[in-house]
Amino acid sequence: MYALARSARILFALMPLAFACTAPSYAVNASAFITGTVTSNGVPVPNVTVTASGNNLTAKTKTDAKGHFSFPPLPVGTYDVAAQQGDLRGIVRVDLPSGGVSVPLAIGKLSEIAHVSVNQAQSLTLHGSGSDVILNSTDLTQLPLNNSFTEMETQLPGAAQGANGVVHMNGDHGVINYMIDGVPLPQELNRDIGSELNINNLSFLDLIEGAYPAQYGLKFGSVFNMSSRAGIGPAGFDGYAEFGSYTDAQSTIGYHAPLPGGGGYDVALSGLTTTRGLDPPEFNSPHNDASELGQFARFTLPEGNNNFTNITFFNSHDTFQIPNDIQYGEPAGTDDSETQADTFLAVQFQHAIGDTGSFTWGPAFNQSRIQDYGDPHDDWIYGENLNETPPPFGNGGTSTDCANAFTIAPTNPLAFPTMCGISLADTRTELDYVMQGDYTQVFGNHTVAAGVSYDFSRVLKYYAVTLQPDNFLSPIETPSTPDAPFTVIDNSPNLGNTYQSYLQDSWRMSSLWEADYGMRYDFFTIKSTDFGEGFGAFSPRLKITRFFGKRASLYAYIGRFFEPFSFENVSPGAAYLLNLPLQRTEAQFDLKPERDTQLELGGHVPVGAGDLGFRVWQKNANDLIDDTEVGVTLLHQDINYVLGRLSQEALNYTVPLSLNSRAYLAIAHVISLNSGCETQLLAPCFGQPTGFTPADHEQRYTVNGGVVFNHPSGGWFSADAYYGSGLSSAFCPADTPGYCKETPHTIFNVEDGIPMSQHAALTLDIQNLLNDRYYVTLLNAQGNHFAAPREFDIGVRFK
Numbered sequence: 169m170y171a172l173a174r175s176a177r178i179l180f181a182l183m184p185l186a187f188a189c190t191a192p193s194y195a196v197n198a199s200a201f202i203t204g205t206v207t208s209n210g211v212p213v214p215n216v217t218v219t220a221s222g223n224n225l226t227a228k229t230k231t232d233a234k235g236h237f238s239f240p241p242l243p244v245g246t247y248d249v250a251a252q253q254g255d256l257r258g259i260v261r262v263d264l265p266s267g268g269v270s271v272p273l274a275i276g277k278l279s280e281i282a283h284v285s286v287n288q289a290q291s292l293t294l295h296g297s298g299s300d301v302i303l304n305s306t307d308l309t310q311l312p313l314n315n316s317f318t319e320m321e322t323q324l325p326g327a328a329q330g331a332n333g334v335v336h337m338n339g340d341h342g343v344i345n346y347m348i349d350g351v352p353l354p355q356e357l358n359r360d361i362g363s364e365l366n367i368n369n370l371s372f373l374d375l376i377e378g379a380y381p382a383q384y385g386l387k388f389g390s391v392f393n394m395s396s397r398a399g400i401g402p403a404g405f406d407g408y409a410e411f412g413s414y415t416d417a418q419s420t421i422g423y424h425a426p427l428p429g430g431g432g433y434d435v436a437l438s439g440l441t442t443t444r445g446l447d448p449p450e451f452n453s454p455h456n457d458a459s460e461l462g463q464f465a466r467f468t469l470p471e472g473n474n475n476f477t478n479i480t481f482f483n484s485h486d487t488f489q490i491p492n493d494i495q496y497g498e499p500a501g502t503d504d505s506e507t508q509a510d511t512f513l514a515v516q517f518q519h520a521i522g523d524t525g526s527f528t529w530g531p532a533f534n535q536s537r538i539q540d541y542g543d544p545h546d547d548w549i550y551g552e553n554l555n556e557t558p559p560p561f562g563n564g565g566t567s568t569d570c571a572n573a574f575t576i577a578p579t580n581p582l583a584f585p586t587m588c589g590i591s592l593a594d595t596r597t598e599l600d601y602v603m604q605g606d607y608t609q610v611f612g613n614h615t616v617a618a619g620v621s622y623d624f625s626r627v628l629k630y631y632a633v634t635l636q637p638d639n640f641l642s643p644i645e646t647p648s649t650p651d652a653p654f655t656v657i658d659n660s661p662n663l664g665n666t667y668q669s670y671l672q673d674s675w676r677m678s679s680l681w682e683a684d685y686g687m688r689y690d691f692f693t694i695k696s697t698d699f700g701e702g703f704g705a706f707s708p709r710l711k712i713t714r715f716f717g718k719r720a721s722l723y724a725y726i727g728r729f730f731e732p733f734s735f736e737n738v739s740p741g742a743a744y745l746l747n748l749p750l751q752r753t754e755a756q757f758d759l760k761p762e763r764d765t766q767l768e769l770g771g772h773v774p775v776g777a778g779d780l781g782f783r784v785w786q787k788n789a790n791d792l793i794d795d796t797e798v799g800v801t802l803l804h805q806d807i808n809y810v811l812g813r814l815s816q817e818a819l820n821y822t823v824p825l826s827l828n829s830r831a832y833l834a835i836a837h838v839i840s841l842n843s844g845c846e847t848q849l850l851a852p853c854f855g856q857p858t859g860f861t862p863a864d865h866e867q868r869y870t871v872n873g874g875v876v877f878n879h880p881s882g883g884w885f886s887a888d889a890y891y892g893s894g895l896s897s898a899f900c901p902a903d904t905p906g907y908c909k910e911t912p913h914t915i916f917n918v919e920d921g922i923p924m925s926q927h928a929a930l931t932l933d934i935q936n937l938l939n940d941r942y943y944v945t946l947l948n949a950q951g952n953h954f955a956a957p958r959e960f961d962i963g964v965r966f967k
Contacts, residue, residue, distance in 0.1 A: 198243060198374070199350060199518075199528070200264050200268040200269070201239065202220055204218075204236070204272060206251045206258070206273045207235060212236075213231060215231060217229075218231060218239075218250070218251045220242060221400060223398045223468065225470065225476055226470075227239050240522070241608055244264050244266055245371060245395040246371070248260070251275050255277055257275055258276065260272075266296070266376065268295070294715065295684075297377050298771055298772065298818065298820065299783045299820040299836075300378075301820070302373070303320070305371045308372075310921060312887065312888055312919035320367055323872050325818050325872070326816060326834075328838070328870060337377075337390040339840035340389035341389075343387040343389045344387060344390055345386065345391040346392045346394065348396060349466070351480070352386075353512065354534045354625065355387075356735040357536050357538055357736050360950075361506065362488065364484065366484060368420040369396055369482055378770065379723060379727075379770065381672050382687055383619065383670055383688075385688055385707065396434075396482070397464060399424025399426075402426070403425035406967035407436070410963030412962060413959035413960050414443045415441070417441050419439055419440075420438040421438075422436030435464065436465075439461050439462070440460040441459045442457070443456060443457050445488050447944050447954060448492075449951060449952045449953060451495075452494075454492050455502065458487060460485070461485050462482065462485075464482045464483075475517075475518060478516045478518070489505050503546070504541065507539045510536045512532070514530065514533075514602075515532070524610035525609035527605070528607075529603075532604070533602070535600075540593060540594045541593060542591035544591035591633075591634045592632070592633055593632045594630055594803065595628075595630045596630075596736060598735075604668075605620055606618070606619035613675060617686075618669075619670050620667075621667070623665070624665055625664035625735050629736065630659045632655050635653065635655075635656070658742035662695070662736065664692060667689075667691045668688065669688060669689050670688035671686055671687055671688075672684070672685065672687075673685060680716075681713070685708075687706060687707070688707045688709075690707065698741060698757065699740065706728075707728040709725070711723055712725075720773055721771050723768075723769070726765070726768075727765075729763070729765075731762040731763075731793060733806040737759065737805065737849070738849070740755055741754060743755060758808075760791040761793075762791050763791060765788050769785070770784065779823075780819065781821075782819050782820075785816055786813070786814070788811075791809075791810070793806055812863075813839070813840075813843075816836055816839075817837045818834070829878045829884075830876055831874070834872050835870070837868060838866065838867060841862060842860065864948050869893040872890045873889050881923045882923040884929075887916065887917065887919070891914045894942075894943075895950075897943075897947050911946060913955065915940060917936065928966040929964070931961075932961075932962055933959075934959070934960055936956060936958045938958075939958040941957055942954075
């Protein structure tokens with residue numbers, strides 16, 4: 169406590185309040201400052217009213233005697249910044265990332281001033297990491313993303329595509345911090361297919377990939393600061409309808425309108441059906457129907473003086489058939505399936521403190537429910553057939569003996585029940601009740617921020633894992649009934665409490681130097697029938713930035729991270745039964761939070777009209793968290809490794825083009841290593857190697873790039889490309905030099921938007937233009953999964 173008090177005194181001592189006011193660098197709660205200067209013929213204009221309209225709100229401020237203006241922190245997103253004095257007027261459209269933006273706003277006669285757009289490379293702040301990304305509504309709707317949140321994620325720097333909609337960012341195992349309208353999205357369930365997020369409910373993405381300030385905690389693959397749907401301008405409808413390969417049909421229709429006093433609202437409905445919902449284990453796609461229904465609403469209610477209340481709601485219900493592996497013995501009639509239902513509601517009150525600060529607070533609620541429906545009879549037949557399948561897809565054995573199957577595949581501790589038959593039926597429900605508050609204020613050259621958050625989580629689970637053993641006695645077998653099936657039941661609820669707090673300061677020491685430093689404290693508890701644990705940690709962070717003009721910077725960063733494990737965990741009693749016969753005694757609950765130290769060097773360099781960001785970092789992890797699959801079921805469980813070593817070298821180039829078009833290219837080299845599996849709860853480390861080995865989600869090389877060309881007529885053409893060197897695989901022979909990665913792949917997608925009128929366009933899409941039929945995962949801990957072939961879609965988009 170003495171050390172904490174001393175650190176706090178030092179931190180506050182560095183926050184003098186008597187400096188001349190300068191442009192603040194960032195705010196919190198997924199909000200930031202818009203600042204700038206209004207000029208007329210190059211001369212600053214004082215006492216002019218300036219408005220910022222976007223994200224369903226309109227904020228107002230006035231210029232000072234030098235023509236400078238500053239809004240209180242506004243949610244990240246796209247804004248029209250306008251000023252008018254008599255018959256002089258100016259307007260600029262800007263993208264506001266979490267690092268803030270400075271706007272030069274020239275006013276002139278209405279006949280001489282046109283609507284000007286500031287491109288993303290110009291809006292991109294030099295205060296972020298070297299591979300941060302901004303995507304506005306143009307990118308989200310006009311890049312060839314197939315209206316898929318997962319496709320969007322794979323176009324981000326350092327993204328590695330996993331199976332069934334899972335994306336691994338920057339060498340981590342899938343821990344991504346999603347923030348929606350300033351509120352972190354709770355993610356306590358071990359979701360291994362699909363996503364609770366719908367790209368059609370978003371209008372803006374501010375991606376933070378590194379050099380995390382103290383504001384961000386708990387998940388560090390990357391931070392997605394997202395603004396939900398919001399309209400700019402008069403009331404109107406927008407949406408799309410599309411039909412294509414695999415009888416894919418999807419649509420969204422929305423309506424937005426302003427409210428008196430500077431607020432607004434946006435509501436939308438969406439739906440999707442397809443016969444190829446997941447990545448199947450074989451070339452074809454049998455038993456793979458999927459559907460999605462979604463509802464969305466956002467209301468921003470003004471309260472005067474730049475105060476407002478934001479209410480965000482979304483609800484979705486997804487269904488998935490689990491693809492059958494007919495080629496390798498699974499009966500064609502096997503009918504495993506899963507449903508997912510997600511509801512999120514957040515209410516945030518923002519109170520402006522003049523033009524230089526704000527206080528934001530409010531509650532949030534999240535409910536997620538996943539249900540799996542097994543087919544025990546056919547699942548058991550599949551388990552026996554899989555055991556007979558020759559390499560590389562089976563285990564290579566000829567016996568259905570469970571212990572023998574395990575000795576053949578010792579690197580997968582849960583493989584032995586798979587070979588003998590395993591079926592899962594479960595219902596998992598996550599309930600989160602969140603309250604948070606954030607404060608930010610400019611004091612001279614300092615931008616001070618602080619925040620607290622509390623999340624009460626309940627994970628209600630019912631697992632029924634039915635095993636068809638062979639040649640060993642199950643807990644309910646007798647010598648007269650060997651090999652009888654038995655079901656392991658786990659219905660013990662898990663209760664969690666998570667506390668977060670942070671204090672940080674951004675100190676602009678001079679025009680050349682800036683220091684960002686802070687401290688956060690995280691603490692969580694988890695309790696169930698068989699166990700109760702609690703963990704906490706302080707996490708200091710420091711970043712020093714050197715600026716070289718307005719377009720170049722270099723920074724060095726060091727930070728400590730604290731990452732809790734998932735609150736959805738199998739109880740020790742159930743884990744003991746699932747691990748028979750290899751584990752004869754019940755293990756203790758031994759999961760631990762991950763604790764990391766990250767060192768990072770990066771910056772920005774102007775290259776032509778564009779920005780070249782670069783980043784080199786290494787993260788040393790203690791008690792590294794990964795997850796493992798329970799047999800071939802859809803149930804995943806967190807595990808720990810003693811150590812982890814993650815590193816990356818990344819380049820990210822973005823260049824603005826005319827008419828708010830842009831092009832981008834990102835290259836990343838990632839290493840993600842684990843050492844010394846230490847978990848005994850569900851996945852005992854029998855036969856695990858003790859040295860550093862590549863993680864199953866490691867992809868060494870990733871390249872992605874794309875372009876959006878907007879036409880004066882209102883149409884567009886877009887294309888993107890993705891190269892991945894492949895994830896870890898056991899496919900290669902034992903004497904293969906280096907580490908085996910399967911399978912390398914190159915994907916091209918294109919879209920043409922053909923204008924039909926001023927407000928509508930016909931869209932033509934081709935996904936996987938070269939028809940690269942690669943394995944997303946092959947003999948990987950995630951199983952075997954084929955990527956989709958070439959797909960064609962035609963649709964209409966209107967606004």
